[in-house]
Structures are given as structure tokens and as C-alpha cells.
Amino acid sequence: MKKNFLLFILCCVGGFAGCKSQKIPTDFALSFGAGGGFAGRWNGYAIDHLGNFYEWQGLGSQKQTVLLGILPKKELQTLRKSFQKWGFEALTQDEPANMTAQITLTQAGKTHTVRFPIPNAPTTSDQDPAIRLYALCMQTIRNVSPQTP
Numbered sequence: 001m002k003k004n005f006l007l008f009i010l011c012c013v014g015g016f017a018g019c020k021s022q023k024i025p026t027d028f029a030l031s032f033g034a035g036g037g038f039a040g041r042w043n044g045y046a047i048d049h050l051g052n053f054y055e056w057q058g059l060g061s062q063k064q065t066v067l068l069g070i071l072p073k074k075e076l077q078t079l080r081k082s083f084q085k086w087g088f089e090a091l092t093q094d095e096p097a098n099m100t101a102q103i104t105l106t107q108a109g110k111t112h113t114v115r116f117p118i119p120n121a122p123t124t125s126d127q128d129p130a131i132r133l134y135a136l137c138m139q140t141i142r143n144v145s146p147q148t149p
Contacts, residue, residue: 024049024080029106031056032137034118036100044102045141051076053141071144080107082136086129088112093130101134 026049033044033056043057051071056063071079083089088105089112097117104113114130122135 022077022080024076025107027106027109028080030079030083030104030137032101032103032134034099034101036096037098045137047071047076047079053144069144071140075140075144079136079140083133086133088114088129088133091130101131103130103134103137 028049029046031044031046033042035042035044040059041057042059042063044055045068046054046056046065051073052067053069053071054065054067056065058064083105088103089110091112091114093114093116095117096115099118100115101118101122102113102115104111106112116128116130119126119131122131122138124132124135124139126132126135
């Protein structure tokens with residue numbers, strides 16, 4: 001009887017442990033933006049594992065970064081799950097153009113980047129998963145009002 005009770009407790013504890021939402025890796029970082037052209041100016045955003053989101057802009061590697069606020073955990077989880085669902089790490093696009101969009105995702109010790117020509121009006125219903133993710137990232141930032149960190 002004691003063995004059955006112990007087995008029951010272990011099954012319950014194990015079952016509840018599986019219900020937790022996935023933790024975001026501490027090395028998670030997402031950066032997305034666009035730029036190029038004659039001036040070589042780039043603008044974009046970066047999000048870390050805590051949900052801090054930054055706006056960055058600059059020429060080449062000379063970027064100026066400003067903390068805008070904190071992305072709610074729910075939004076951060078949704079964004080991360082979309083990257084998994086749409087297979088971001090399997091995308092192989094490296095198509096820089098005169099004006100280029102770029103997404104870089106770092107997590108679990110791996111960094112993956114895609115580059116593609118900036119579409120006129122990126123949407124989350126686009127056939128291209130890179131454009132869908134870029135549109136989702138931009139939409140997420142637009143929908144979140146800056147909070148004091």
C-alpha cells in the first residue's frame with residue numbers, strides 16, 4: 001500500500017512539473033531591424049531574456065542603444081514560441097539587398113541570423129516565414145507601450 005501511495009505521489013508531482021511554461025534561456029537575445037542603402041543607416045530593436053526591449057540605430061557597427069521598457073512575459077513567450085513554430089533556426093536566407101531586413105536570435109548557446117530584402121508592407125500572413133516573423137516582431141513592439149524598467 002505504501003509503495004502504491006508513493007508511486008501515486010511521484011506521478012502527480014511529475015505530471016505537474018510538465019505543465020510549467022518553458023523557461024526562456026538566460027542567453028536569449030533577439031535583435032531585428034532594417035537598413036542599408038546609400039547612407040548605411042540601420043534602425044531596429046533588441047529584446048533580452050528578461051523582456052527588456054531596446055531601440056537601436058546607427059551606421060554599421062556604431063549603434064546607439066536606448067532602453068524603451070519591458071516586454072510582458074506573456075508577449076515574450078508568444079514571440080519565442082512563434083520562432084519555434086515557424087522554424088526560424090532552419091531558415092537559410094542570407095540575401096542582403098540595397099535595403100535589408102535582418103533578424104538575429106541567440107538562445108541555448110547558438111546564434112542564427114537571416115537577412116532579406118525589406119518588403120514594402122510586411123505582414124504576419126506572408127508566405128515567407130522570415131517576413132512573417134519580422135512583421136510579428138515589429139507588431140509586438142508597436143503594441144507594447146513602453147514601461148519604466
